[in-house]
Amino acid sequence: MPTSSIHSFDRLILRFLKERQFHLEAVEEIDAIFKKHGISTMAHREGNGLLGTTTMRVAAAGTQKSTKTTDRKRGRRTTYKETSSEFITNLLKGKSLTTAEINAAWKKERKGTADNNLTAMFKAKQIKRTANKDGRGSSYSIA
Secondary structure (H helix, E strand, O other): OOHHHHHHHHHHHHHHHHHHHHHHHHHHHHHHHHHHOOOOOOOOOOOOOOOOHHHHHHHHHOOOOOOOHHHOOOOOOOOOOOOHHHHHHHHHOOOOEEHHHHHHHHHHHOOOOOHHHHHHHHHOOOEEEEEOOOOOOEEEEEO
């Protein structure tokens, strides 16, 4: 290796060391500010290594919630006293309702809409579906 490339390599390493020191000092300053405001720095990262923005907001707000992303359950489903099929069957007992009416009753007690459940129950021949004569939508009744 020629001496000129060794010297340029040495200069490059020195430059990287100075930059590293600059960044370490900046991180220490940031940590001090976080500590002053009671924000966890979350030095140990789990999963894909990304920090959750929600956890930082929760910590910054000063609430008593945990700041670890693994403590919070994400996407947990809500449980109800009756299944979706039972809910729709109880709605349709002795009467015929439109999709809009079923969805309105659904939204009073649950999240989202009943469309996927209505389709599944129709395919399983648990309910009958007739086209709405007045335009869009369908009317459902017990099969």
